[in-house]
Amino acid sequence: MSDIPAPATPAEQPVAKPARPVRAFGQGLRPLLPRGLLGRSLLIILLPLLILQGVALQLFYGNHLDVISRRLAGGVAGEIGMVIEIMQRMPDPADRAWLFRDASWRLDLGLAFEGGASLGATPDRAASLPLLPLEDDLAHAMAERVRRPFDADWQSDRRSVIIRIQLPDGVLHVEAPRKRLFTGTLYLFFIWLVGSSLLLFGVAALFMKNQVRAIRRLAGAAEAFGLGRDIGQMKPEGASEVRQAASAFNRMQDRIRRFIGQRTDMLAGISHDLRTPLTRMRLALAMLPHAPETEADVAALTEDVEEMERMIAVYLAFARGEAQEQTQPTDLAALVSEVARKSPRDGAQVLVRVPESLVLPLRPDALRRCLANLIDNARKHARRIDIGVAEIPRGDGIAWAQVTVDDDGPGIPEELREEAFRPFATLSAGGTGLGLAIARDIARSHGGDIVLEASPLGGLRARIRLPV
Known part of the structure; x- marks a missing residue:
């Protein structure tokens, strides 16, 4: 028998799991991040500060403040429990009146007794959502130290919390000042956090704005020089x-x-x-x-x-390269009309479609040479030439000025169109091979470009785009 093992069946063969695309950390948050240097710098400065202060607030509010809140609520609940115990031991009305007066003076608690009254149905505190953790602290303290049915009204009075306790012979009304349950350190700490964050944000924004302004001036100078x-x-x-x-x-x-x-x-x-x-x-x-x-x-x-x-x-x-000429505001529509009118036609039909006015910074003599070269190339190979000028959006809030020169000549194959821009490249008989090279050099010196495409007339289209 052969020692070669039998091939595994399809059920036994291991199935290769498709590779999962690895997603970079934070790629989902990238659209939410600011795109400018100023926004990103402020985010780098402020985000760690906000996280640090958030942690500090959580530690203060979740630990220190929680302990203080439980102690304050326990103190109020213990005093109420003591008052109820004294009331049970001294049922005489005169003693109760003395107790209520002394509690109001010494304990800062307003007390009133409603004989024969009943609380009614006590709300289910477990199902309700308290407005503040202090409500839970007071409820736990009352349940632990008073151990009687009660309810607390936190909404009727802005300065006090009204607590009603069910006693065997009536309902005891207790008016506890909120200052005995709240601590002002929370507000001071919160104001400190917000104030320091706003102060740092203002200082950082002012400083970073000056730094970014210098970078923007450098970018603008490089763009203008280009x-x-x-x-x-x-x-x-x-x-x-x-x-x-x-x-x-x-x-x-x-x-x-x-x-x-x-x-x-x-x-x-x-x-x-x-x-x-x-x-x-x-x-x-x-x-x-x-x-x-x-x-x-x-x-x-x-x-x-x-x-x-x-x-x-x-x-x-x-x-x-016409480098000595300086840019100046020029009406592109008038310039194109002038070049088309002065160019030799040699029997070719030239149609010009331009808007009333389209002013942008140009070197007029250089652009005249650029347009003349394009029209001259079209005139040599076509009998009809259409020249159009239009303003089209760029998508970033800025527009392009576009000039198209269409002809009905034989055109240039797509694979040779870029070759036509190379200096001394002659794709047809005659000429020096510099007309399109000079035209593209002039267009690019203006921050634009020239491309060759198929024309709707059946020949070649030369499309110039210049930034407005």
């Missing part, structure tokens, strides 16, 4: 770490500006060096003798020189 706006040097303020971050941001601005300036100067030198031999070539071509057999060659060389000058201008514009 949009190409000249914000100048930022004044360091706040905590030492925030001051260090502000100083580092100022140094970063200086390095970036110095780099841009050096690049612009270098490109200006290159432009001068390249344009000088091109100018000499132009002069040489102009001074050549005109002969029928060389006219075609001279015209071809002249076109080549002009093409080289145009390419150099485009390359310099791309490398410069």
Whole structure:
């Protein structure tokens, strides 16, 4: 026989339990947490304080105050029991009158006896919910030290608790001042807890607000600098770490500006060096003798020189990135209409749909170049061009300004649309491959972007989004 064990039946095989998703601690509370730094900082400061004071209140109220409450209730119940015992031993009305007067003076208890009266049905205290633990303490003390049917009225008088005790020959009415059952330390302790919490909250909120304001100013400066706006040097303020971050941001601005300036100067030198031999070539071509057999060659060389000058201008514009121009409030609708009107159409039908006005901070010359490049690309491949301007919400209380350029040309395959934005990428014959690269660079310098999509006209849509 073989020693190989038989395979286990399906009932015998262990069933692998599906893995349960591990949920991070506190993930359910994440939507309830404040999102801002100020709110979270205050929560970090105040939450441990509130927990600590809550524990202190519970210890004080649940232990010390509970002991004091039981002692006060026991004292009142013991005095009532003593009065009842003396009444039983001294049934004479004159003695009872003396006892009631002496108890009112020495014990601060108002006593009255109603002969022949009855309490009636005593309420079930076990089924009722007392307003305060002091009611339970008094009930236990009365049951332990008086041992007679009774009821207590806590609502009729704000200054006293009226207790009625059933005696064999009537009902004894006892008016006990509330100050003999309550202790004022609870209110003082509660006021201390609330007052200290409010004081700490105010001091922490004032201090943290100043710290958060410095961080917000730093974030706003970084956002403005990323949009190409000249914000100048930022004044360091706040905590030492925030001051260090502000100083580092100022140094970063200086390095970036110095780099841009050096690049612009270098490109200006290159432009001068390249344009000088091109100018000499132009002069040489102009001074050549005109002969029928060389006219075609001279015209071809002249076109080549002009093409080289145009390419150099485009390359310099791309490398410069229009960085020297400052933002200013500009009517985007008027700017788009102007660019569409001045752009060469070469037989293409151009339709413009813009609102009456849409003003936002822009670098107008740079955006004109961006729109001109998009319209020029559409004009080369389509016979119909639709240009639209609209304001759409971003979802965080801020809106986008959107410009769409649609055409009915052949379009660009989806897998090649991002490739079209790469510098010197030419997906069709002709051109330098910098038009879309320059357009995206300008849009992103404004804090927006450009994407290529399928157009409702059947060709390509270029969609620009700019923050309002």
